[in-house]
Amino acid sequence: MHTTQNPDVWMNGLFVPWDQACVHPFCHGLQRGSVVFESIDCNETINGKAAIFRLREHMIRFENSAGIIGMELDYKLESLMHAVIDTVARSGLKSCVIRPLAFYADPVMDVYPGDASIMVAIGLAESHEPPETYKVTISRFHKIDNACMPVKAKVSGNYINPMISKTEAKKAGFDDAILLDKDGYVAEGSTSNIFIVENNKLITAPEDSILLGITRDTIMAMAQKLSVEIIQEKFNAERLKHADEAILCSSGKEVTPIVQVDESIIGDGNPGTITKLLRSYYRDIIEGHVADFEDWLTYIQ
Ligand SMILES: Cc1ncc(COP(=O)(O)O)c(C=O)c1O
CATH class of the missing domain: 3.30.470.10 (Aminotransferase class 4, branched-chain amino acid transferase, N-terminal domain)
Structure with a gap:
């Protein structure tokens, strides 16, 4: 800056x-x-x-x-x-x-x-346009666990874990790292939540091992409006690699399509249909085009 x-x-x-x-x-x-x-x-x-x-x-x-x-x-x-x-x-x-x-x-x-x-x-x-697509790698580090740190707190001390993971990912030529929980299930990106799409259903990690993202919640609300089924369940890295679509989401990244996980290409390597729909719907909401979600906007007079 x-x-x-x-x-x-x-x-x-x-x-x-x-x-x-x-x-x-x-x-x-x-x-x-x-x-x-x-x-x-x-x-x-x-x-x-x-x-x-x-x-x-x-x-x-x-x-x-x-x-x-x-x-x-x-x-x-x-x-x-x-x-x-x-x-x-x-x-x-x-x-x-x-x-x-x-x-x-x-x-x-x-x-x-x-x-x-x-x-x-x-x-x-300064704000930036959200990334078009992301290539991610599975981190060798696990996401911090509730038994040692309160994962629901957005507190700086919790961020050395994703900082190292993302730094290693960047050095290896990826955009971000995915962290698995202690049992080997997909938890989060370094500073984002994650969804996969399988058979037109959205699947996201359950609440226990993640920061409760506001964008995650927004995606769930949008999915409901679009009649896309949402399932909160644990899924492993293999399921992520073989998903039809995958999404990283956060306030800055909005709805970012994941097109590659390590050596695996997601779908045909381009953002999928549901991802694109959610991405543009999200933009419409934050820019004030959607009356149903106006309550989420605090206008500056
Ligand atoms: C660890 C972590 N998970 C998820 C998110 C996504 O949260 P939100 O959608 O509220 O920005 C963030 C945001 O920075 C984060 O740091």
């Missing part, structure tokens, strides 16, 4: 110029990864206004993530949502990625944060 034109950062209720939004290098959040965060998309809609997609659901997950790691936020849900809206409105941006963070901001050497103060910060970054 360029530093000259970057929008101001909201920090505990104050707007701070991007270049002055600083923390102590020994703050607990930086040392231990005790940073709760979200990634939320804001898009330009058909009426020319910016709209944040599923803001409430993202900020509920933000609060839940904090609760799971025992971090007590000083802000209620509505205040957090307003802070996000104010940050976007102030920037004048029509489309962007919104990144709220909450972290222990005091320098603390112990793993126990004690009564360290908590900083909530909201920053914006």
Whole structure:
């Protein structure tokens, strides 16, 4: 990102110029990864206004993530949502990625944060078109397990596992890594949920070993409208490799077709029919074309 034109950062209720939004290098959040965060998309809609997609659901997950790691936020849900809206409105941006963070901001050497103060910060970054297609590899690392880390918390410390997996995947010429759970079933992409299509049915990993993605939930709602059956069940890497279609989804990736898993080509190597349908429906929703899902859009006035 360029530093000259970057929008101001909201920090505990104050707007701070991007270049002055600083923390102590020994703050607990930086040392231990005790940073709760979200990634939320804001898009330009058909009426020319910016709209944040599923803001409430993202900020509920933000609060839940904090609760799971025992971090007590000083802000209620509505205040957090307003802070996000104010940050976007102030920037004048029509489309962007919104990144709220909450972290222990005091320098603390112990793993126990004690009564360290908590900083909530909201920053914006440039948004990009979702990828056209993805080639993925199965990671040699398993997805972190609920028995050691709370997988439902979107907390930075959980992301070293997918960071290493994706770095290895990139080095091997793939776009992303797929992580299996401890029993060898497909769990997630590095920062995305996964669906396969078999016989015109959508299948996705059940809730236990994954981050509950808001895009995953959106896909399930779209599928219902389109009368596409959804099954939540465990499936292994072989089933993924032999699926008719496969999808990675997240707020940034939206609905991204997987066209290759290691040496296996998915379908005919091009995005499949259901994937294409969901991808364009998703775009229509976030751009405000679909009245049934207008409630998911928070317009910036
Ligand atoms: C581990 C993980 N799984 C799934 C997702 C997808 O979540 P969402 O659709 O809410 O962006 C993310 C998003 O970053 C993620 O980090």
